[in-house]
Amino acid sequence: MKSISIKEILSTEPKHQEVTINGWVKTFRSNRFIALNDGSTIHNIQCVVDFEQFDEELLKQIATGAALKITGTLVESQGRGQSVEIQTNDIFVHGSADPETYPIQPKKHSMEFLREKAHLRIRTNTFSAVMRVRSALAFAVHKYFTDNGFYYFHAPIITGSDAEGAGEMFRVTTLDEKNPPLDENGEVNHKEDFFGKETNLTVSGQLEAEAYAMALGKVYTFGPTFRAENSNTSRHLAEFWMIEPEMAFHDLDANMDLAEDFIKGVLSYVLENCADDLAFLEKRLLDEEKTKPQAERSDMALIEKLKFIVDNNFKRVTYTEAIEILRNSKPNKKKKFKYPINEWGADLQSEHERFLVEKHFKCPVILFDYPAKIKAFYMRLNEDGETVRAMDILFPGIGEIVGGSQREERLDVLKEKMAALNIPEEELWWYLDLRKFGTAVHSGFGLGFERLVLFATGMGNIRDVIPFPRTPQNAEF
Template sequence: MVIPIKLIFMEKIKVNKKIKIQGWIRTRRSSKIGISFLNIYDGSCIHTIQVIAHSSIKNYSTDVLCLTAGCSISIIGILVLSKGKSQKYEIEAQSITVLGWVNNPKKYPISSKNHTTQYLREVSHLRARTNVIGSICRIRNTLSFELHNFFFKNEYYWIPTPIITSIDTEGSGAMFRVSTLDFKNIPKDVHKNVNFKEDFFGKESFLTVSGQLTLESYACAISKAYTFGPTFRAENSNTSRHLSEFWMVEVEQSFSNLNDIIKLSENIIKYIIKKVLENNADDIYFLEKFSKKNLFKKLTYCIENHFLQIDYIDAIEILKKSNQFKTDNICFGIDLSSLHEKYLVENHFNNPVIITNYPKLLKPFYMRINKDKKTVAAMDILFPEIGEIIGGSQREERIKILDQRINECGLNKKDYKWYRDLRYYGTVPHSGFGLGFERLMSYVTGMSNVKDLIPFPRTVKNSSF
């Protein structure tokens, strides 16, 4: 049986025992006295293990001495406590089988030297072989698993919402069109517009910007529902905070209000961060050194302290009094910029902050209008270094007000007939939110660019791999 290196460092494998491992060469150094030291990784953990190969191994001169970074090998040997101070364990090799060679080692893109994250994005198909991307991968796995685990324990049902849709949840228009029309011979209607009736789906179709609306339909039948999958935004923005394809956790819950989902949001974040600290401490420790940020302190603080909550109007007053911004530009109705959010969470409060009750003109049509008729029962959760990490609201369950908001936002009511049906047939108060998965990962890992947090980033002018 092949033993993952992770189990060795978890002390689940007895020393002085014959074992078999498989992995890749990180480094090899050989001495003139006929001993080679192989540094092996298999991706199961941040650790490598040293393998000692003596010249008595039958393929020592033909294979072992030719090994370079990236070669894959299978090793049988005895696990022992290391005599050296730089590692706890090592393996005395009895046999070494080369599974795969690296052709032209001098041109191997992931050599043993240090590489910038910018360079690694150019070789995304190989960058998981590095320590930094390997750590990010394992943390992403834990976060994903524990999200599902949290919802399962709390009796939420996972719903695979559609990726192809005909509706714009956000009303922004920044969507990727899905079409099989021949660009060289596009069918036109009598008004010389594109005739989408001739297209595959018989109407304009897009990649989803959110699964929220379809998820609501299930929450209004099974009470508690969530989805977790890719979403797409055709925003012409190529910053460290934006991706064209990213993952979202979306939750919808019937018989709930804004305060209910605020509590739920905070509980989810604290639960999964705690699980990462329990299961990925070594990866966090490595990324702490890599990012030069005190991740353990920051994440522990997040778990142990309440998120602060303020109204939008209070946030405006804080910004006015800060003397950091032109006061004539700070007034009710402005959309808080990233600089405004940064000041609130990093300078004024130095804490995660929940801002509630935004002006209705800043938010989509489906958010519930408050009694003042100027604001909606919405919330954004802002994190230091990240900005918005969660956005949500109580949904507008009153059909007359929903129709009014659809009209105000310039949307076609016919496109939302099925969504409006949820208000006609047994409407209930319900609420939900979306959590940007890569932004959460940025906070947990200390990595400032979301392009390093998803295996194959999709951005403006980039769809490689």
């Protein structure tokens, strides 16, 4: 008999029909009640066993973590918490799990412990819920862009350029690390490397996406990016996924419109399609909040927070206005900020971004027109010569979730900016070509996918919203 998912069976009307399911044991109580889950839903199905019908040796194999196939009769449940249950007629053990050594027991585990068991943590309710939401968000990203006329573009993962100018990149090489070839100056001769030049894992697909936008109109990338930043904070990963749309004939205002509509669109999809998982994650978050001091507790429950984002307009504020607000704020005057705001031109930190969102405006904020000196070379210079057409979207609990800009489409201005930053023209000759041949106003933004998942699930650490986190000193799985 063909098996069906537990998600499907829980919504099936019980008519004493025979059904077959597969899944993993969550609990086995009193040699009578098996709670089985197959990953299709946060909910388990109860399978009632008449232990006298089954061999004792078989029952010994049924413990938390074991994989089973169960065939039985679907009936109305006699217990609380579920509408249907299965009267078990046959049990097949795909694989047993030794209760003495199986680490994911039905009890509370710390996040730190579960990160050490990342290959098994998905079997917990928390991580299965998070990863189903992550999957739904990923689908919603593709759906949104497809519905809005974008083409999906696969940006290269190996690159010879540093789009962000960060210099914190992972090298890609086939040279002998113990005895690399040297040039006449005693430096490593990258001409003898696989690509004939120094290459790295990409930090962004933006520059390449610009090339495709200038032919296809509207494109987006959604793929892995890498940053060799030695940071162990709860907001940073060495390997993460980026969503990066690029649009020809879009200025900064159109860029901000799209970014806001995009975020609302994907969060709406999750609210509509992940109700059970969000309800579970909300309860988990509320239980966690109870252990915090009153001052540190969130003003909104998880689902309320997501609806608040979807239903309200984002506040748009210039960087200059934001600096004045921060400079005159109580935390700044009382020196509560770790990084005090004293003058225009300061690079805003997470504490400043969260103050603007959570304390001052109490809604998502889009900051725009940043000082040119703290932003990347490719952002369009404003007429004042001091600011660029950049924008960041700030979220409660997260800080910056989106960074974008109108790109500099003027060849002469772009060359001047590259020269000022000592970026050789020969390294980005093809990027400059885009300004020579049919240049036009164009814009785009980048959204770190894990930060979006972090916000949508209410999790506190970015390492817990990606299947196998890559962080300094950690690439175990």
